[in-house]
Amino acid sequence: MWRRRDVVSARDFDRRDLEDLFETAKYMEKYAKSRVEFLKGRVMAVAFFEPSTRTRLSFETAMKRLGGEVVGFWGAEGTSVEKGETLADTVRMLDAYSDLIVIRHRYEGAAKLAAEVAENPVVNGGDGASNHPTQAMLDLYTIWREFGYIDGLNIGVVGDLRHARTVNSLLEALTNFNVKVFLISPEYLRPRTETVDYIRSRGLRHSFHTSLEEVLRELDVLYVVRIQKERFLDPLEYERVRGSYRISLDMLKNAKRHLAILHPLPRVDEIDHKVDSTPHAKYFKQAALGVPLRMALIYLILMGP
Amino acid sequence: MWRRRDVVSARDFDRRDLEDLFETAKYMEKYAKSRVEFLKGRVMAVAFFEPSTRTRLSFETAMKRLGGEVVGFWGAEGTSVEKGETLADTVRMLDAYSDLIVIRHRYEGAAKLAAEVAENPVVNGGDGASNHPTQAMLDLYTIWREFGYIDGLNIGVVGDLRHARTVNSLLEALTNFNVKVFLISPEYLRPRTETVDYIRSRGLRHSFHTSLEEVLRELDVLYVVRIQKERFLDPLEYERVRGSYRISLDMLKNAKRHLAILHPLPRVDEIDHKVDSTPHAKYFKQAALGVPLRMALIYLILMGP
Amino acid sequence: MWRRRDVVSARDFDRRDLEDLFETAKYMEKYAKSRVEFLKGRVMAVAFFEPSTRTRLSFETAMKRLGGEVVGFWGAEGTSVEKGETLADTVRMLDAYSDLIVIRHRYEGAAKLAAEVAENPVVNGGDGASNHPTQAMLDLYTIWREFGYIDGLNIGVVGDLRHARTVNSLLEALTNFNVKVFLISPEYLRPRTETVDYIRSRGLRHSFHTSLEEVLRELDVLYVVRIQKERFLDPLEYERVRGSYRISLDMLKNAKRHLAILHPLPRVDEIDHKVDSTPHAKYFKQAALGVPLRMALIYLILMGP
Numbered sequence: 021m022w023r024r025r026d027v028v029s030a031r032d033f034d035r036r037d038l039e040d041l042f043e044t045a046k047y048m049e050k051y052a053k054s055r056v057e058f059l060k061g062r063v064m065a066v067a068f069f070e071p072s073t074r075t076r077l078s079f080e081t082a083m084k085r086l087g088g089e090v091v092g093f094w095g096a097e098g099t100s101v102e103k104g105e106t107l108a109d110t111v112r113m114l115d116a117y118s119d120l121i122v123i124r125h126r127y128e129g130a131a132k133l134a135a136e137v138a139e140n141p142v143v144n145g146g147d148g149a150s151n152h153p154t155q156a157m158l159d160l161y162t163i164w165r166e167f168g169y170i171d172g173l174n175i176g177v178v179g180d181l182r183h184a185r186t187v188n189s190l191l192e193a194l195t196n197f198n199v200k201v202f203l204i205s206p207e208y209l210r211p212r213t214e215t216v217d218y219i220r221s222r223g224l225r226h227s228f229h230t231s232l233e234e235v236l237r238e239l240d241v242l243y244v245v246r247i248q249k250e251r252f253l254d255p256l257e258y259e260r261v262r263g264s265y266r267i268s269l270d271m272l273k274n275a276k277r278h279l280a281i282l283h284p285l286p287r288v289d290e291i292d293h294k295v296d297s298t299p300h301a302k303y304f305k306q307a308a309l310g311v312p313l314r315m316a317l318i319y320l321i322l323m324g325p
Numbered sequence: 326m327w328r329r330r331d332v333v334s335a336r337d338f339d340r341r342d343l344e345d346l347f348e349t350a351k352y353m354e355k356y357a358k359s360r361v362e363f364l365k366g367r368v369m370a371v372a373f374f375e376p377s378t379r380t381r382l383s384f385e386t387a388m389k390r391l392g393g394e395v396v397g398f399w400g401a402e403g404t405s406v407e408k409g410e411t412l413a414d415t416v417r418m419l420d421a422y423s424d425l426i427v428i429r430h431r432y433e434g435a436a437k438l439a440a441e442v443a444e445n446p447v448v449n450g451g452d453g454a455s456n457h458p459t460q461a462m463l464d465l466y467t468i469w470r471e472f473g474y475i476d477g478l479n480i481g482v483v484g485d486l487r488h489a490r491t492v493n494s495l496l497e498a499l500t501n502f503n504v505k506v507f508l509i510s511p512e513y514l515r516p517r518t519e520t521v522d523y524i525r526s527r528g529l530r531h532s533f534h535t536s537l538e539e540v541l542r543e544l545d546v547l548y549v550v551r552i553q554k555e556r557f558l559d560p561l562e563y564e565r566v567r568g569s570y571r572i573s574l575d576m577l578k579n580a581k582r583h584l585a586i587l588h589p590l591p592r593v594d595e596i597d598h599k600v601d602s603t604p605h606a607k608y609f610k611q612a613a614l615g616v617p618l619r620m621a622l623i624y625l626i627l628m629g630p
Numbered sequence: 631m632w633r634r635r636d637v638v639s640a641r642d643f644d645r646r647d648l649e650d651l652f653e654t655a656k657y658m659e660k661y662a663k664s665r666v667e668f669l670k671g672r673v674m675a676v677a678f679f680e681p682s683t684r685t686r687l688s689f690e691t692a693m694k695r696l697g698g699e700v701v702g703f704w705g706a707e708g709t710s711v712e713k714g715e716t717l718a719d720t721v722r723m724l725d726a727y728s729d730l731i732v733i734r735h736r737y738e739g740a741a742k743l744a745a746e747v748a749e750n751p752v753v754n755g756g757d758g759a760s761n762h763p764t765q766a767m768l769d770l771y772t773i774w775r776e777f778g779y780i781d782g783l784n785i786g787v788v789g790d791l792r793h794a795r796t797v798n799s800l801l802e803a804l805t806n807f808n809v810k811v812f813l814i815s816p817e818y819l820r821p822r823t824e825t826v827d828y829i830r831s832r833g834l835r836h837s838f839h840t841s842l843e844e845v846l847r848e849l850d851v852l853y854v855v856r857i858q859k860e861r862f863l864d865p866l867e868y869e870r871v872r873g874s875y876r877i878s879l880d881m882l883k884n885a886k887r888h889l890a891i892l893h894p895l896p897r898v899d900e901i902d903h904k905v906d907s908t909p910h911a912k913y914f915k916q917a918a919l920g921v922p923l924r925m926a927l928i929y930l931i932l933m934g935p
Contacts, residue, residue, distance in 0.1 A: 053729065055671025055699075061360025063386055071713070074723055077701050081673055081727040084699040089360075089389040091382050093399075094703075103376070105591030113379055113590070116613035117386040119358065285723070286715030308726035366665025368691055394665075394694040396687050398704075408681070410896030418684055418895070421918035422691040424663065 022320035026135035027143040030153040030189040031218070035196040041157060042164050044316035044324075045309070051085060052312040059088035062322055065118035066092035067110065067134075068145065069125045074285060075145045075155070078310035079122050079318075086315055091118065111137045120322060123147070141321045149183050150215070155284055156189035158313045160197075162306040163241055166280050171198040174238050178204040178265050179245035179290065181211045186284040187245055188215050195222035202239065204229045206261055209251065232265055237274045242267070244283045244290050244303075267291045272300060282306050327625035331440035332448040335458040335497040336523070343501060346462060347469050349621035349629075350614070356390060357617040364393035367627055370423035371397030372415065372439075373450065374430045379590060380450045380460070383615035384427050384623075391620055396423065416442045425627060428452070446626045454488050455520070460589055461494035463618045465502075467611040468546055471585050476503040479543050483509040483570050484550035484595065486516045491589040492550055493520050500527035507544065509534045511566055514556065537570055542579045547572070549588045549595050549608075572596045577605060587611050632930035636745035637753040640763040640802040641828070648806060651767060652774050654926035654934075655919070661695060662922040669698035672932055675728035676702035677720065677744075678755065679735045684895060685755045685765070688920035689732050689928075696925055701728065721747045730932060733757070751931045759793050760825070765894055766799035768923045770807075772916040773851055776890050781808040784848050788814040788875050789855035789900065791821045796894040797855055798825050805832035812849065814839045816871050819861065842875055847884045852877070854893045854900050854913075877901045882910060892916050 022040065026032075033041075064083045068076050072094070080090045092114070107130060114121050115138040123134050128148025135142040146152040163170055175194065181187045181203055191211060194201060195218070203210060203226055210216070210228060219226060229235050236242070244267060252258035267281060269292065283291060283303040295301055327345065331337075338346075369388045373381050377399070385395045397419070412435060419426050420443040428439050433453025440447040451457040468475055480499065486492045486508055496516060499506060500523070508515060508531055515521070515533060524531060534540050541547070549572060557563035572586060574597065588596060588608040600606055632647065643651075674693045678686050682704070690700045702724070717740060724731050725748040733744050738758025745752040756762040773780055785804065791797045791813055801821060804811060805828070813820060813836055820826070820838060829836060839845050846852070854877060862868035877891060879902065893901060893913040905911055 061390075063389060065382075073703060073715075073720065077675075077703075077723070077727055080701045084673060084701065085671070091385045091389065093378060093382075103591050104593040105378075109591060110378065112609050113382070113612050116609070117382055117616055286713050286719060288714040304722050304726070307723050311727055366695075368694060370687070396690045396694065398683060398687075408896050409898040410683075414896060415683065417914050418687070418917050421914070422687055422921055 022324040024141050025321055026141050027153050027317070027321070028131045028135050029144070029151050030156045030192040033153070033157075033193070033196075038157065038160060038193065038196060041313070041316055041320065042161050044320055045161055045313045046165070048312040048315040048319070049309075052315065053085075055085050055087060057087040058319060059083065059086040059322060062088040062120070063118045064088055064090050064120045064122060064318065065114040066090060066094065066145075067114055067121060067123045068092070068094035069123075069130075070146070071095070072124050072145065074307060074310065075124065079145065079314050081311050082314035082318055085311065086319060088318075107133060108137045111142075114138075115140050120318065143317070143321070146185055148185065150185050150188040150212070152185040152189045153193070154314065154317060155186045156193040157317065158306065158310050159186070159190050159243065159282060159284070160193055161313050162282060162302060162309055163280065165309065166302060167240070173199050173240040174202065175199050175241040175243065176202040176204055176232075176235060176239040177243045177245070178232050180209045180247045180251055181205045181245070182209045183248070183251065184245040187211065187243075190243065191215055191219050191224070195219050195224045199225070201226040202229055202235045203227065204232050204235065204265070206230060209247070233271070236271065237276065239279055240276060242279060242281045244281060244287075246288060246290055265290065267295055269294050269298070272298065275300065327629040329446050330626055331446050332458050332622070332626070333436045333440050334449070334456050335461045335494040338458070338462075338498070338501075340501040343462065343465060343498065346618070346621055346625065347466050349625055350466055350618045351470070353617040353620040353624070357620065358390075360390055360392060362392040363624060364388065364391040364627060367393040367425070368423040369393055369395050369425045369427060369623065370419040371395060371399065371450075372419055372426060372428045373397070373399035374428070374435075375451070376400070377429050377450065379612060379615065380429065384448075384450065384619050386616050387619035387623055390616065391624060393623075412438060413442045416447075419443075420445050425623065448622070448626070451490055453490065455490050455493045455517070457490040457494045458498070459619065459622060460491045461498040462622065463611065463615050464491070464495050464548065464587060464589070465498055466618050467587060467607060467614055468585065470614065471607060472545070478504050478545040479507065480504050480546040480548065481507040481509055481537070481540060481544040482548045482550070483537050485514045485552045485556055486510045486550070487514045488553070488556060489550040492516065492548075495548065496520055496524050496529070500524050500529045504530070506531040507534055507540045508532065509537050509540065509570070511535060514552070538576070541576065542581065544584055545581060547584060547586050549586060549592075551593060551595055570595065572600055574599050574603070577603065580605065632934040634751050635931055636751050637763050637927070637931070638741045638745050639754070639761050640766045640799040643763070643767075643803070643806075645806040648767065648770060648803065651923070651926055651930065652771050654930055655771055655923045656775070658922040658925040658929070662925065663695075665695055665697060667697040668929060669693065669696040669932060672698040672730070673728045674698055674700050674730045674732060674928065675724040676700060676704065676755075677724055677731060677733045678702070678704035679733070679740075680756070681705070682734050682755065684917060684920065685734065689753075689755065689924050692921050692924035692928055695921065696929060698928075717743060718747045721752075724748075725750050730928065753927070753931070756795055758795065760795050760798045760822070762795040762799045763803070764924065764927060765796045766803040767927070768916065768920050769796070769800050769853065769892060769894070770803055771923050772892060772912060772919055773890065775919065776912060777850070783809050783850040784812065785809050785851040785853065786812040786814055786842070786845060786849040787853045787855070788842050790819045790857045790861055791815045791855070792819045793858070793861065794855040797821065797853075800853065801825055801829050801834070805829050805834045809835070811836040812839055812845045813837065814842050814845065814875070816840060819857070843881070843884075846881065847886065849889055850886060852889060852891045854891060854897075856898060856900055875900065877905055879904050879908070882908065885910065
């Protein structure tokens with residue numbers, strides 16, 4: 021049941037929720053480039069305190085394709101937050117004006133706080149370093165659309181698994197499926213303890229690796245996230261790791277023919293642009309599916325059963 | 326008569342105008358969360374040269390709930406103003422594109438200039454230190470909705486009464502009603518001479534006070550505005566004043582049971598958050614009424630008699 | 631044939647294309663202040679990496695008057711570009727979300743690159759120092775509306791002809807008509823060699839002048855662009871040139887009675903504000919025509935034959 025639900029953490033949604041979402045998103049795909057009047061007269065507020073293009077624009081496009089309206093702001097400057105207003109007061113205002121709030125904030129827990137304050141549903145567009153639930157839903161939807169199922173797949177996740185909120189939400193969401201996860205990163209960039217504890221407690225099969233090359237051939241899906249230089253004490257170490265995780269045509273020689281490469285985007289140079297033209301590259305399709313996925317999400321929250 | 330009128334100063338509107346507006350706003354309340362096609366095909370331009378969230382978003386939401394469209398900018402950067410364009414030229418452009426302009430500017434008189442240049446109506450979303458007419462309309466509407474009338478009420482206004490444009494417009498608008506106004510502030514933060522002269526000339530009963538405690542028990546309405554540190558020569562004096570004007574649960578012990586506390590928002594710490602849950606707290610309702618009030622305002626200007 | 635065409639350079643459009651556009655724009659004028667459902671359900675993405683008010687707002691207003699929706703960003707901050715995303719990846723995203731992309735970028739060739747990457751049409755809202763095709767279309771449309779024809783006119787262009795992208799696109803577009811162009815500027819601010827070579831190769835009659843006064847009396851149209859101080863080595867030289875090219879009432883004594891003065895706007899002080907009230911001043915009308923012209927452009931690209 022989705023109606024009037026907040027979307028704060030991927031942990032709040034079970035397999036049934038996700039499958040309902042995927043079915044609805046698939047149905048929405050045929051409207052993703054047209055317009056329907058489903059949400060005529062509804063207003064969605066976007067409160068993006070932190071930079072974002074893809075998430076904000078896919079939500080806005082989704083709302084408008086559904087016939088709804090959007091108000092809001094992106095970047096805190098020029099807003100009452102600059103004047104020292106609390107997040108709670110800002111949320112109360114948006115809640116009074118709109119039917120649904122999508123919030124992005126650099127502080128962990130911002131979305132949870134907003135959901136507690138607001139009477140209307142709140143959707144987390146990414147907060148802190150650990151939650152980006154709608155991205156995780158999109159990631160799984162892309163896999164589901166690609167393979168027709170998720171159970172049984174070998175899913176590799178490579179890069180900075182510690183500070184990427186998309187990875188954390190993805191792993192939490194994956195605990196609803198029977199998959200094997202390969203966590204590929206330097207030791208000190210492994211997912212945080214609480215995340216590992218959570219997926220372990222939920223019985224998600226997972227293994228840790230430092231070498232991508234070693235496991236690549238076993239993977240059905242490879243999820244790539246950025247590694248940021250500032251995370252490294254030693255710049256040479258950074259160059260080494262970055263080099264060994266950079267996806268190139270050469271590296272893909274040993275991959276399964278149906279290997280699907282995903283990336284939340286934006287990418288910098290984690291994936292060689294030459295890879296874009298291979299059948300492995302699914303990250304642009306993934307980005308495109310953001311609109312129908314979010315159409316389904318908004319629709320289910322505002323109109324769903 | 327509202328049709329095609331500019332809204333530059335609260336002084337331009339008499340009791341009849343305001344009562345028409347309130348009746349229309351009350352009618353609009355039932356549409357404030359739905360959508361009507363009243364203004365289908367109309368475009369409102371927002372030119373916010375100065376930060377604002379509440380005013381801009383309530384105007385935009387109001388226009389969209391009425392079925393209209395919005396174009397514009399907030400913050401001057403990224404606009405032709407940066408390239409040295411005069412305000413008059415910018416206004417001429419917006420006037421050519423849209424049916425109505427809402428402008429906020431830090432310079433006093435900007436809205437008046439815009440109204441002179443534009444053929445279409447211009448609404449002042451706040452300019453300089455002395456005009457924010459639509460906020461004053463919202464303030465009075467909140468009182469009118471709360472009590473069912475305005476005449477006969479004792480209305481306290483506390484804080485920096487000199488530099489707050491909302492206070493100036495509120496006092497000007499109040500001269501249309503038979504109320505008693507308690508002006509509570511340090512002597513050097515009293516309303517400016519021209520404002521006091523104006524309300525005196527219009528026969529608005531008013532008295533000056535430095536202590537909130539002394540008069541609180543007599544008040545039906547308490548309108549709170551911020552006091553900014555930079556207005557004080559002596560930081561200790563600032564702390565003292567700020568402390569004595571800060572609305573707390575304790576202070577409200579002596580208040581009338583029906584005392585309504587208003588605040589234009591955003592607030593910083595002028596009102597203790599504990600007060601939010603008391604029946605005195607009307608500032609969130611006040612913010613929420615901003616949408617129907619501005620729906621009524623836009624509707625009357627574009628479609629009214 | 632306009633359907634699904636990219637608009638990257640003025641060179642891509644012949645006389646027939648422009649005349650079709652003008653006829654459609656004239657038809658759109660009657661809708662420019664109302665709303666039609668022609669493009670209901672279509673979404674236009676605006677990607678303005680560089681400041682602009684007039685171009686962006688006229689495109690947005692045009693799309694909304696046509697019943698379509700707009701998503702996007704202006705100013706790169708707060709976008710994924712800040713995170714190091716390539717222009718190509720940003721364009722792929724916008725292409726996946728929307729039906730049409732309008733891009734402005736300070737780098738020459740940005741629009742061409744975007745057009746190559748995107749499956750949907752891309753419109754150049756100005757890139758680099760040499761292309762602003764839709765402004766040129768608007769300039770010619772204004773002349774066409776003013777005189778009823780373009781052939782046979784004497785058209786003067788004065789100011790910095792070297793760095794103004796509007797001038798370059800205007801000259802390229804003018805090669806489709808039988809006009810005489812007077813290029814008035816200091817020698818080192820003449821149009822760039824490739825532009826001069828192009829118009830020469832296309833047989834556009836043109837002559838170079840340093841004095842506006844000398845040729846003013848012969849002109850039917852005077853197109854004015856800014857001269858920026860930073861282009862001059864010698865500030866005194868700048869003052870002299872600026873003074874001699876500044877359009878004043880006095881200077882217009884010798885002008886033809888029907889002389890039409892155009893300016894892409896924003897202007898700083900190239901045209902004395904006293905000139906605004908003369909029948910020569912067509913630059914505000916020119917700005918206003920930006921909406922119907924862009925309505926026609928968007929309509930033809932998305933729905934045209």
